[in-house]
Amino acid sequence: MMNPELATREVFWNIPHSLVWVMYLMFVASMAVAAYGIYRRVQIWRRGLSAKRFDRPLERLKLLLKHSAAQQRTVREKYAAIFHTFIYTGFIVLALATTVVAIEYDLGLPVMQGRFYLYFQSFIVDVFGVLVLIGVGIALYRRAIVKPRKLVYTDEATLILTAIFLMALTGFLVEGWRIGATDEVWGKWSPFGYLLAQASAAMLSRNAMRAAHFGAWWTHAVLVFGFIAWSPFTKMAHVVFAPLNIYTASLRPTGAALKNLDIEKAMESGAPLGVKSLAQFTWKDLADFDACTECGRCTGVCPAHTVGKELSPRDIILDLQKFMHANPRAAFGLPNGNSSNGNSANGGDQAASRKPQAASEALPIIGALAATSPAALWQCTTCGACMEACPVFIEQMPKIVDMRRFLVMEEADFPDTMADAVTSMETRGHPFKGTQSTRVDWTEGLQVQTMAEAKDAEVLFWVGCGGALIERNQKTVRATAQLLHKAGVKFAILGREEKCTGDPARRIGNEFLFEMLAKENTEKLNHYGVKKIITSCPHCFNTFRNEYPQYGGEYEVFHHSEYLAKLVDEGRLAPLEKNDKKITFHDPCYLGRHNGVFDAPRQLVQIAARNAPIEMAQSRENGFCCGGGGGMSFIDEPKDQRVNQERARQILATGADIVAVGCPFCTTMLEDGINARKGDRDVRVMDVAELLWQAVQDSTTNGANKN
Amino acid sequence: MPVNIIVCVKQILDPEIPSRDFRVDAEQREAVRGAANLVTNIFCENALETALQLKEKSGGKITVISYGADSTEDALRKALAMKADAAIHILNDGQAHPDPLSVAQVLAAAIRKLGEFDVVMLGRESGDWGVGQTAGLLAEELGVAAVAFVDKVEIGADGLQLKRQTDVGYERVAATMPLVISITNDEHNVPRIPKTRDVMMSFRQPLTKWTLEDLGVNAAEVRAGNHYYAVVDLFIPVQELNCEFVDGDTLEARVEKFAQRIIEVTGSM
The missing domain is CATH 1.20.950 (Fumarate Reductase Cytochrome B subunit)
Incomplete structure (x- = not known):
């Protein structure tokens, strides 16, 4: 046996010395071409706006x-x-x-x-x-x-x-x-x-x-x-x-993914509000296009795409990538160089006379490509499943909202039914036009004080429009308030002073309206010296947590499930009677995926029932949207393409008797979805607060009976 | 053919507030504002939308006028955001709820002060009091013809082609200008949502403010109002729900009795 210490082999065996240089030449040439290929892409990204992604x-x-x-x-x-x-x-x-x-x-x-x-x-x-x-x-x-x-x-x-x-x-x-x-x-x-x-x-x-x-x-x-x-x-x-x-991915939760927009500055400079062309994207957005591996996971998990709608986040990224490389200058409103440009609809002469950086003259993208049709853009529920699925951290959803911003703010072009919601947010501070409820109806018979009345409130219960103004959800916020009372929490509400946080406005693309509501709300909250907020709406929760700090609104925010779970842990709520029904839990996107709160609501289900919740195939980070986010609650979906019915199908498939939820939008969307599939089987939709209240109440009444 | 259009608008209490929240002050014979917002009367917005569409086809100019309290500026800014060309605010400094004639007199004075016009458009009635007299009275004051309940306005051979709703269907009217028309709602005149850029721009646009004195009307008389019109009482009707079962031996007898009761009940209303 030979000594293994001496083992090796000859490099370039069988390759004549006189030919080795050919390999080195090929090596240098291929590296040069590759480097050019990378440089060419990076040069295009530099045409985007700035973004801080190296901190x-x-x-x-x-x-x-x-x-x-x-x-x-x-x-x-x-x-x-x-x-x-x-x-x-x-x-x-x-x-x-x-x-x-x-x-x-x-x-x-x-x-x-x-x-x-x-x-x-x-x-x-x-x-x-x-x-x-x-x-x-x-x-x-x-x-x-x-x-x-x-x-x-x-x-x-x-x-x-x-x-x-x-x-x-x-x-x-x-x-x-x-x-x-x-x-x-x-x-x-x-x-x-x-x-x-x-x-x-x-x-x-x-x-x-x-x-x-x-x-x-x-x-x-x-x-x-x-x-x-x-x-x-x-x-x-x-x-x-x-x-x-x-x-260079975003280090913040996906709930904070939407970009800030300096509306005043855009007004002064004449730059479009929102994204009209590639020139309004940041360099990171442009880099996102090039990073795509075409794996299709985003489109695979997209709820709109799943129910057969046109929207395909993958195609938005890929179409824009192709468009960017087909028009590397015209897409940014730059005069064409020597390269001929077949795609420039405006003709070379005109393009050549353009001033550089004339962003507004850049080739528009909305509707210009199959994937970026307004119809597709108006199908996004902003659930963020695409972003969560992407192995290379492409941010698809914020780009959709960027384009919506342009449609809404520059073109006033959005679905008719959404117009009512937007107008209502503007004039009434809530999106539910025609509601017959007031913000305080749900408090009837309860001793709920407003911030103006309460002197010693430790925490503000932010009810949310969906909780106060939709009759079904009044039961949820009532249960929450009763639980807080029972645990001896000193809380107050804003009552008639409460206004929409602006979440739907922002996700629809009306940044202007969002900003107005955000300023008004933070001013009011700061006026009352609010430090802690409990809210039963994950959309409000997300806005407080991720979006109000930039408006000077820094609060400790709890979703009601988190706060209630804490109260149970501290022994301030003692549920005894347990529900022996089979329960599954539907993750609200803005609580779960966007903010990482998965366990608190499950803990409440576990507390209120005998068993841990049955997990659906798509749950937690991979939860499937109810269809109500991103302003989609205010849109009439085609009968055979309803996201809530698809989720209802998944819920029914678990064999659960109750689906627990933690969001007023999910509650109504899922109730509608399950009703539409009523033939299959009946499943009750219950907020985790309702479940817990039931358990707490039962324990009291049963205790009383036993005495 | 460019058309010089004047649109008169009114700001009212948001009619969409929950009925539980709606209260009236019986003493003052006024609705209590409470938490309600002020909005532009929907029929006025239909009128503005009709005007905007007409101008898009024919060219011309749209001037929006409103007689109201300080808050009325919001309604006028919104009209500017929808792309009206000019806005005039005639300040109502204390006439609680002016009668339609005094409103018509004020508007007529403002329109005369403006000079030439081709057509004045108004909503068919306001969503608060719903009297529906202003358009007719304004035409009278201006000495021009009026057409009411119009839902479509087009440029005709020598004037306007109007389509107006009637109790039994619709009428087509050929009208020569100048004239006053009252606009009713239709699927074609759903008010547009202004672009955000235009909303922001509307706050930078000039807005003309006139007082009654500026109009050369007898301000004292206007403030005093006209005696033909008075609100005698204001109350929220009490809703009653009565449930009644009809009986009878056969289905036919029950149907007969059911029909009889419907006639009796509706007859007494």
Whole structure:
């Protein structure tokens, strides 16, 4: 047996010295082309507006480790978990192996030696090469046989997989024929290469293998360098842009994803309000387009898309990406350079005479592309499922709201039924035109004080329009108030002084109206010296928590489920009687996914019932919207495309008797959805506060009876 | 053919407030404002929308006039945001609820002060008092013809082609200008939502303010009002719900009796 300490192999075996420079030339050329490909994209991003995305480097590094290195989101999906991990880790190992060769040969440092050569450079590299082949095989199988609807089927995608397959295959041929032709003593350390060598030896002479090796080596080199050069012009660019996009992702909860808009400044400068063209996007938005890997997960989880609507977040990103590269200057209102521009509808002459940075003259995007039609933009519930699903942290939803802002504020173009809600928010401070309830009707018979009356309120109970003005939800806020009373919490309400927080206005795109309401509300809250807020509306909760601080409204905010759970923990509420019904819990998007509150409402279900809630297939971060967010409560959905009915179907499928909720919009949307499917089975919709109140009440009455 | 249009609008208490919240002051014979907002009367907005559509087709100018308290400026700003060209606020400095004739007199004086006009459009009635006399009285004051309950206005050969609603259907009217028309609502004149940019711009636009004295009317007489019109009583009708079962031996007998009761009950109303 030979001494393993001496194991190594000759670099450039079988490649004449006189030809080695050709490989280096190819290397430099491919790197130059790749660098240009990246530079070209980055140059376009620089045409976007500023965005602060390089602060807090430690947190960003952590994000990078979790989602770029460990790919925690990528592996959430069954197929991708396997094939992407195989290809991704294979690429890393093979790139390391190449680096080892470079250190050995170009730097002249003997590293590719001995046991390291055997364990890593031979065995591990060989295994990971096989993993790449298997990974590509699975990916090709998925594209050719499984054909999930969310994927984009392009020649580019097929070509990329084919190229990777061929690169790995030629790599093995090079290895195998080298082992075969040289009778390499360490050959068995490369098991698959060795197998290939054995198989070839049965058919080919040593010289033939040597000749074949020469051919395979150059083919491999051409493929690899060609692939490197080509990658930045394809979705393979994600190898570079995905980590960058993750590093520069928003560090705030997705509930805080909407951008601030300086309306006054836009008025002065004449810039459009909202996004009319790519020129109003930030560089990060533009980088998002380039980071897309076309995995389609966003569209796959989009509730609007699921029920058959037009909206497809994936296509918004991809259409805008294509548009950006087809019109790299005109899309930003820049005069065209030398490059001819077939897409410029305004003609070259006119475009050339434009002043640079004349943003308003940039090519408009809304309605100009299939994916950005106003109809599609008006289907988004802003549930944020797309953002949560994206492995590379693209922010799809805020871009939709950006475009809505333009439609609403510059064009006054929005669905008719939404107009009533907006007008009502403007004149009445709530979106429910025609409601026959007042903000204090629900307090009838309860001793609920207003902030103006109460002298010693520790906490403000912000009721919300959905709680106070929709009769069904009055039961919920009543139950909450009664629970607070019972626990001895000193609270007060604003009563008639309360106004919509502006959440629907903001998500519809009326930033102006949102700002007015935000200023008015924060002024009022600060006037009363409010420090703590409990609210039973996750939309209000999100606005207080993520959006009011910039208007000088800094409060400690609790969703009623959090506060009630705390009261139970502290022993201030003692539910005894338990509900033995089967209960499932529907996560409100603005409580769960957007703000990470998943456990408190579940805890209440658990407390009020005998069992933990039955989990739906889509719950917690992956919860499926009720259809009521983003102003969609105020839209008439087509009968056969209703998000709430799809969620109702999922709820019925659990076999639960009760679906617990924590949001007034979810309550009404789901009740409607379940009613529409009444034929199937009856399921009650109950807020967690109602469940808890029932349990608390029962304990008292039963206790009384026993006495 | 450019048309010089004047639209008269009125600001009223939001009619959409929950009925439970609605109170009247029987003494003053006035609705109590309470927490309600002030809004532009919907028929006035229909009139403005009709005017805007007419101007979009024919060109011209829209001047919006309102006689009201300080708060009326909001209604006029909104009209400017909807893209009226000019707005005139005639300050009502203390006439609690002016009678339609004095309103018509004030508006007529303002319109005369403005000079030429082709057509004046008003809502068919206001959502608060619902008297519906102002358009007719204004035409009388201005000495021009009036057409009421119009839901469509188009440019005709030598004037306007109007479509007006009647009790039995509609009439088409060819009218020569100048004239006064009252506008009723229709699916075609749902008021537009102004663009946010225009809302913001509306606060920077000039707004003409006139007092009664500026109009050259006898301010004291206007403030005193006209005696033909008086609110005698103001109250919220009490809703009564009576449930009654009809009986009878056969279905026919019950139906017969049911019909009989309907005749009796409706006859007594």
